[in-house]
Amino acid sequence: MTALRELAFPAPQNPHDVYALSTSKGAGYIDPSSGKRLAWQDNDVWQRVHETLFMLHTGEGLWWLALVLGVTSVCVPALAVSGIWLWASRRQAMPKLAKNVCAREADMVILVGSESNATWGFAAAIHQALTRADLRVHAASMNDLSPRYMKAKRLIILTSTFGDGDAPSNATQFLQKFAGLDLFAPVHFAVLGFGDRRFPNFCGYAHKVHEALCAKGMRPLTDLGMVDRQSESAFRKWVEQLSAALDVELELQYQPSLPRTIALRLVERKDYGTDTETFTSVLRFVRSSQANSAWQGLFNIRLPAFQAGDLIGIVPSGDTVPRFYSLASASQDGFVEICVRRHPNGLCSRYLTSLNLGDSIDAIFRTNASFRPAVDAAPLILIGAGTGIGPFVGFIRQNTARRPMHVYFGARRSGDSFLYGEELRRLMDTRRLTVLRTALSSPAEKTYVQERLLADAATLRELITRGAHIMVCGGSDMARGVANAWERILAGSGITVNDLKERGSYVEDVY
Template identity: 30%
Template sequence: MRAAVGQAVLGAMLVAAVLAFATMQDFHGLHVAGVTRVTVAAGSLSAWLAFVAFVVRPRRSAAASATDILVVHASQTGFATELAERTAAMLRDGGKAAVARSIGELDAVPADAARLLFVVSTTGEGDAPDVASVFRRDAMGVRPRLYGLHYGVLALGDRDYANFCAFGHELDRWLRDGGATPWFDLVEVDDGDDGALRHWQRQVALACGTVATADWSRPAYGAWRLRERRLLNPGSLGGPCFHVALVPDDPASLRWKAGDIVEIGPRRARDDAELLPHREYSIASLPADGELHLVVRQVGVGSRWLTEGASPGDRIDLRVRPNASFHVPGDARPVLFIGNGTGIAGLRALLKARIAAGYRRNWVLFGERQANVDRLHVDDLERWQAEGDVERLDLVWSRESRGSRYVQDRLRASAVEVKRFVDDGASVYVCGSLAGMAPGVDAALRAIVGDRALEEMAAFGRYRRDVY
């Protein structure tokens, strides 16, 4: 490469000298022969410079040029990322060059892409994952020309929510409208359904000309034990809420990062033939605590079994799922933590991680019903503030306030301070209720920093949510 560049530069210098000589040879004949010589020399120079540009043009990385199939994931809780990486690994095992990338890294469909697979989740009541906000706005806001592109879409969702797999269907329509050709019909996955995932594997293998590996299934659950269960809100106007502590049979299983998700496996209640579904919870502790803590409200049969049916010492089938989209920043930037109810679980783990790392620019805004009974680990928050590990603590009690009843109201009332905090480089983390709180906080933040700014914060990991 260096030799080629050297030859190209030397040649350009030579042509430049020829051009200079041509113009000096017959200044008086400039309008006749001189022009001809200058034109010829200039043309030669242009041709050579074009060759130089070709030789020294920036090269695409080997990984990019060698990629045969790009697997794009849009994840809210890490499951879509996990499946995209499995898909790419399956294709590589079959001899294909494949790589998985987050949709947050893209502002459009790559111009040279010929084969794309999308693994996308839907959050809330039909919304795109936060990481997809800029792609949805900038790329999907226009009709592209995608003729020649072949693609497949795996849409993750939960039929308990309205607008099942809505973002996956929206993406599929946009690709079709742009002229792209689907390899196969969109594959819907309801709550991690194994049958739908097997169907995806086989469709991808058939379309890409490879062999499907062994059928996927949820990773095996480990054996954990219920060590402690404690009611956190006696006398509350809301449902009973419990602190739950679990320990693994194998101490090596005490591995996770703040922000990760726990899955409690399906089980049968005592003396009951009914199979209770798996449930997911935000983790409220760090491995250094020696226990895995949850904050569980007694809602639904699965949570009722964990908070009432199981006894201390009982086996709990459990696995931790990484959730990189909700991991704490690894630097000293300020962070605004916003949450309500059992959302304290995720915020508590993130704060523990920040404090352990020595980062103290933490602003916490937390809401519940009544100050004297709904103190879901609020003692921790107040202690951290007193010790200087929390810079500012706003507690909002909806049944006792005449002004800012909810966290979104307090956000709006503190708009100037919030804007200043964000301008200082703050990240924003939201954990808690999907109904009311999450959309209210989102609307308040949009009013404070602007739609485009908030969407770009989401795309670059400065606005992260774990809402349910």
């Protein structure tokens, strides 16, 4: 009966009349006395299209497809709202720039790549200085690169670097867009990179952008500039070079741009070691609120989404530059956990390790997708020293599938200075941690983690043949020593550390 569309009965006063029948397949006539089909014609193309649409709307025949389309249509408003929210968030992160002309009318274009909004403060200072020099300037995010720079002769790019030489979130599309532009009006450019010299690929993304512009035939106004940890003096020195290249006097009025933060409250801490060389704190925070305690009880104040191994940036009191730490927890744990060693001259580490329970901090979160365990059952070889054990503890806690995890941990001393000692033993008992090898660098033992690796060379080579992944977290000197040890372990196998890195089986989070 679901195929029936229309049935017309014979007229009672006409004994020769017939049934007129229309179905999803076609139309015809039926003899009322014999029931035989007198004539029939199948649907043509347009009628078949109509029937398909009819089934989608009614669910007849293609009910499963109609259900899928129905669910999809319900998602459309949510996607629209989330898209608008993301767009508005990106726009809100941009400072309000006076006299920011449209792309078509600009003499000069400034494009900005920023993860935490700090680079926009430097860009705003240059924009204001150029505008005061009677230039028509257009500023935008790097992802908003446009072919409409008809009058612009010069392009200035200020960009930070995310992770190991990657683009910040508002610049991820820039290189692809730029490569697709056949004609590009500006012929001269200048690139200023922002980063941290403690990381191996300092200003790595700025290097990539500079090289891409040169490859396009554009001519640099200055050498690639690099600013270490948002140094204002380094920034001003580069602006002086830009001013000379443009033959324009730039009156710079720089105002630091604070990153967008959330408030966290310290609820638990555990301290390890007593002297200045070993004193380290494991700190746990929860989301804080400016509301009073009575209102806080009525609402579930959620943490932003993050995974162990992602980064948290802490802004010390009275400062504007965040310092980043690896997370030892995931948002589903309900708390934020970091492991911080107090450095004698470290502004942020002294600030954090001096916090009391109940104190609040301002923080930002960054994904670190390149430093997460691969999603498979292959063994993991986790190599860290000092506070580098933090994200590994987070990985092991989540290892409910009992995936083989082999930890090589370099510590200074045993006893009360051994980070996460009790918890690591519990994780061994529950088989979430398979093997724990420790190396103590105190004068009494003087053993390093790379020596432990070399001692287990045969076992480690066998793990690599089983597809094991290697993750390294800690200081750059330790990471270089570990890489050299792996070259010795892999000698004669036809595999190098670079081979493992290229296929994503050897990743580092190095500082």
